[in-house]
Amino acid sequence: MNAYFDTSSWVKKYIQEQGTAKLIGILKKCRIIATSRIAYAEVYAAFSRRLREGTVTRKEFGRLARGFEKDWRAMTIVELSEDVVSRIPGLVLKLPLRGFDAIHLSSALWLRSRLPAVDTFVASDQDLLRSAGESGFRCLDPESA
Numbered sequence: 001m002n003a004y005f006d007t008s009s010w011v012k013k014y015i016q017e018q019g020t021a022k023l024i025g026i027l028k029k030c031r032i033i034a035t036s037r038i039a040y041a042e043v044y045a046a047f048s049r050r051l052r053e054g055t056v057t058r059k060e061f062g063r064l065a066r067g068f069e070k071d072w073r074a075m076t077i078v079e080l081s082e083d084v085v086s087r088i089p090g091l092v093l094k095l096p097l098r099g100f101d102a103i104h105l106s107s108a109l110w111l112r113s114r115l116p117a118v119d120t121f122v123a124s125d126q127d128l129l130r131s132a133g134e135s136g137f138r139c140l141d142p143e144s145a
Contacts, residue, residue: 003034
């Protein structure tokens with residue numbers, strides 16, 4: 001399997017929550033694991049929010065960050081290029097997407113245009129998954145049974 005992962009799915013790899021076990025299973029089946037450059041900021045923001053809320057300690061934050069940094073180096077990263085950005089107006093007119101979701105879907109579409117084998121979109125956001133499905137992706141939700 002070759003898949004694009006949005007941030008909602010990535011956080012599950014590091015923070016034990018509904019869908020973590022299924023996400024790990026999906027990742028183990030993937031040859032290509034891709035995401036957008038913006039996921040870097042989004043994942044760190046999610047980790048930091050949990051630190052501020054007290055649901056992770058400083059030590060746990062460091063462990064999460066080290067794990068994410070190691071994985072990040074192995075991922076296929078889609079840059080926020082003009083080619084990716086130029087697709088966004090058409091996507092948001094056609095599909096009910098929020099800003100970062102539009103970037104993720106546009107990034108996945110751009111990547112699929114270059115690597116047709118990337119045909120799966122992984123996310124926990126149902127609106128984003130519907131939009132990815134309408135765009136021709138096979139969709140996987142780590143939170144679904």
